[in-house]
Amino acid sequence: MFGWLGRGVVRHPWWTIGAWLVAAAVLVVFAPKLTTKSDQQAFLPKKYESVAASNLAEKAFPSGDQKVDREMVVVKRSDGGTLSAADQQKIGQTAKAIQAKAIPNVQMAATSPQTLSQNHKVQLIVVGLPNGFDTKTQKKNEDAIKQVRAVTADQLKGSGLAYGVAGNFASSVDNEKSSQRTLALIGLATVVLIIALILIIFRSPIAALLPIIVIVLVSQVANAVTAFIGKAFDLSFDDGFSTIIVVVLYGIGTDYILFLLFRYRERLRAGEDKKTAMITSVERVGEAIASAAGAVIAAFIVLVLASFKAFGALGPQLAIAVAVMFITALTLVPAIVSLLGRFVFWPSKAWKKEPKPGLWVKIGNSVGRRPAVTAIASGLVLVALAAGALAFKADYDFQAGSPQNTESAKAMKDLQASLPSGLTSPTEVYVQGSGPLDKSAVQKFQQTLATAKGVGQVAPAQYSPDQSVAKITVVLKLNPSSNEAISLVKGPFRDLAHQNAPPGTKAMVGGMTAAYADINEVNNRDLSVIIPVAVLLIGIILALLLRALVAPIYLVIAVLLGFTATLGATVALFQGIEGKEGLMFQLPIILYLFVLAIGTDYNILMIARLREESREGHDPRRAAALGIQHAGPTVAAAGVILAGTFAALTLSPQSMLAEIGFGVAIGILLSAFVMSALFVPSITALMGHKAWWPGHGDAARKGNQPPAAEPYDLVDRPV
Template sequence: MFHRLGHFVVRRAWWVIGAWLIAAVAIIGSAPALTTNTDQAAFLPKHYESIQAADVQQKAFPSDKSPSALLLFERTDGAALDANDQAAMDKVTQGLADKKIPLVEQVLPVSDQTGSYSKDHKYAMALVAIDKSKMQQPEYTDAAKKIREDGKELAAGSNLKFQVGGDAATALDQKESSDKAGILIGLGTVVIILLTLGIIFRSPIVALLPVVSVIIYSLVATGLIGFASDWFGLKADSSMSQILTVVLYGVGTDYFLFLMFRYRERLRAGDNRKEAVANAVGRVGEAITSAAGAVVVAFAVLVLSSLGMFKALGPSLAIAVGVTALASVTLVPAILCLIPQKVLFWPSKAWQREPSNARFAAIGRTVGRRPAGAALVSGLVMVGLAIAALGYQGTFDMAGSAMPKDKESMVVQNTMIKAYSAGAADPAHILLTSQNGNKIDVAGLQGYVNDLGKVDGVAAAALPTPDRGISKDGLTVDVTVVLKDQSTTNKAIDTIGKVRTVAHDEAPAGTKAYVAGTTSVLKDINTAMAHDYSLVFPIAAVLIMIILGLLLRSVVAPWYLMASVGLGFGATLGATTLVFQDFKGESGLMFMLPILIYLFVVAIGTDYNILMIARLREEAREGRSPREAASQAIRHGGPTVAAAGFILAATFGTMLLAGNTMMSEMGFSIAIGIIIAAFVMSMFFTPALTALLGRRAWWPGHGDVKGHGEEPTQLVGTTMPPEPVGRH
């Protein structure tokens, strides 16, 4: 099939290029723009308690102006706030209220009666309510920016330092940080690709080719993702654009290298330009599409996730990789066959002669002679790193991890934790609702509130006041519970579980309790993640194994290939745990990191396994013994895997430029996972095991026997002589 596709592309090259350009213009011109969602609750299904609680809260208190921003005041000299400072703070809060900033509903002043002051009186906070129905609109963060700018102007000339934190300010800082990170990652990725390909091929045109190609088909991919997000209501988080950039350029360059190395090899074997392109597509097209199929399946399985962020991320990346694979066997070959090789490889002439590949030949000989030792050593490296994964701890502070620590909203958050109870800035809410139509006796809830206050990890629990926390019909009341720990910590999540138990079990007769708030949402996300681990992981593994079985016509090979990838996953998580938890001292890794590592390392790591095992099978079909086939596969396939692995790892490594913990953890973990997949798993472990198993690796098929599953390599209408055995 791929030989026929290669023939079609070289004969209709301009048609193929024109079709891609027309598709890019048409799709991007009509596709809806990609939007992101920063509301964690929006990522959960409706059956979780925190979402049900939010619905109850909205219905019972539709006009409740819950704070979206925190105004933090302190003296510039660090002294306690006095009466003059109170007057200055009143000037700021009243001035902000008078400005009638769009979406700002209420500015509550600093007051001793409302607990605005810290215990040492060095800090004071005021609360600002912003219309939360506009949370995902630019106007929401614009309001936070205006509050920040106007508040600083109003505080000028006083002894006060004024800062803005809270949800709206966090969303503003996160957006600005994300935009900056996107630019850095995009530029870093392109520079790495240009430099690396320039060094490998010593040609500026070859270096530019994948970048130009990606620009064309990324427009198609982005447009299709926009349509899919719009049609199916997918909700992406703020990291989507950066991940898409890296995947499109990284995976696109990978597949370009798969094709380019084989194209150059066919030129050296004596093919003319069009023959070389067609034969390159014919020989690696199956490996590219199978590798892409594994990635697409792994990502697409995320539609089964309970979390909206993964439901959006998975299909989006699946679309991106699918488009990349299609372009790699159509658009890229069409461009290649139109460029004379002397122009393509200019100014280098090294493409005309086959290098000795001395390093990879030496590695191949070592693995071929001592496959047991190679498998043991590479396996022990992965097992050793995987043991460190036992120390993994998850953390849920997405806002704090998504931007640098010196951002104003993060400074406010950390100051609030030190100055007040750590959970004071973001308390939990127990929504007690009547089930029998009778109004709730608020005074009679004191015992219930006392029980909540006694829960280990709770700092305080308070009854609602007559003017706040009681619905108009008297059928719902809001009991505020302040936790001792910050709302996003694991301790707070453990505490909220205990709070739920007491809230449900001790609820007065005729009422039902719902626990709302950030910590309650994170508790449900934690539960949803456990569900996803038990569902997504095994389904993705089974589907990838089926793809491997179909590619290799084997039942045996997929098992040890997936086992090696599983070791790679454990080693990746272990290495990341060592670097960020043990060396850097982070309290934990982002909670979604294991599933991202699994998907990227399993899917993309399988790419290199597929490329190497496909080359090994090709060498075996030439009549070589299993050990010699492994040796030759490493010699000829090693440079491709090494180059592709290095570029893809480096492109993911550009996420470290984002300057925030979440992107740094993601970039490092996927980069190290790809390095392990390319340089440990595919270069040593997989070929060594295949050499040890011999022909049993292909059971029950005959994948290593010439003639089984092969297509002729000649172009229709040509009289190409058969390639001599051993010539590559």
């Protein structure tokens, strides 16, 4: 099949390029707009309590404040002193001025003695904004925050009072420029890294620029295809993952192009003309690229099984990007390179010469001689790192992961120093009855909630128009996004509310902290479902590629071990060395995506080369040595580039992106240099012919006889 594809593309390169460009233009021009969300609760299934509470609130309080995001204007004295009566009066006038300004999207601006801290150091002006996280609402809310700041600054000028606005949208405004600069820096670092490394490998600016040009085009097409599919299946995407998708395209796209260029150079060195060399390259590498892409796409698609729909939408988005890149790598790229021929490596002439025996020959020979020692040593490295995964703790505090030198971050610290942290995102308890509620029973229930551990304030109950639902706002002493608050709401507080609900009623706990508690539960469920299904699908793809059952088993075990080792290494750095309380809750799924899925690429490329060497008539140990010698440089180069593109994320001031960048980078390096280059070849050498059971994937091709007594220090052939 891939020989047929290679011949078709190479013999008709201009038709291939033209067809690709026309299809790309049509898709990009007519693509609908991508639908994105940022609200984590919007991605939860309806069966979870926080979502049920939110839905009840919308029905029971159609004009209530359950749809309001509470942004806080935190006011204090510039000299750090206590707020006088005159100061408090000035703060009240400021609240009225904000309200009177009629700023679009500002639903209310108010202050009261209840928003004054007990130590009189801080007083709040609560500003209500719509809590929708769609792109349009978010932009209007961010504009409103800017106007609120302008009005407040004007009102407090010369008063001796200082202020800062804290909250979700205030944080978005403060981090917008930082995020844009970071994204630009990451993009620049990624491009520079790819160009620099490919220049070192091939010593050719043309080869270095080829992946960049192709991937820029592919990213536009992938976004267009994603938009069409998103509209067709009513999918919403989390815009927090946009940076990751760009990095994935650069990383995996460069990998596939490198797989092809390495093999193309190899065939040219063997004396084939430029067209024959490319046809052979597509035929030999096409199956490995297809299997690798298939494994990645399968792993991504499995995310549709996630109950947390942010990942359910991310999976198809990534799968589409990889599928477009895969098609491009086996059509557009071979067509372009077949036209360029040897010029793709210009001005270097190094492609003509077989390099002298170097590091990869030594590594291959060492593995071939002592596969058992290699397998044990590399396995112990992975197991030792994997042990760290047992200490993993999830963190849901997005604001703590943002830069701490912004106005919103400083205002949040001032608020938390003098007032209950939960003011920024109160927990809501709803009491639902079949008819009008007994208000005395609700009041008693309210008093019970006030005595609960971790509760700072409890507001008087609000009743629905038909009196059948009561809403009790509870302010926690803890940071509402902290692990302590989530554990409290998930366990003791919910249990207390459920057990002490007035007779004949049902109590439900909602709010952002409750939503994070549900996300915690759904994440655990998703990991327990997604990873086994993905492993099964990857195993099936490997079995089809290798026509064997034994090799896929230890390959899958190796990838799972690599995934766990990656998580353990990340935990060791951020929780152990840096002393962070936990890692962002999305991290295990993200590492699953890129280490379990993309790490399989390198195993596939290596095992395919081991099989190829066996078919040339080499015994298992010699096949391992030669496989490492020839596939090792490709895997290493691809791994370094892919790891480097993700490592660029560590430049981000957002801790989530920094954790993802480090975690995926170390996972890719482990996959390339430990699993694929050492562990898999050594196990395959030890297993020998049994690795290919029940098939005969390693059977020598007709005419290929086992070479006689090959010494391990001999480089006997160039291909």
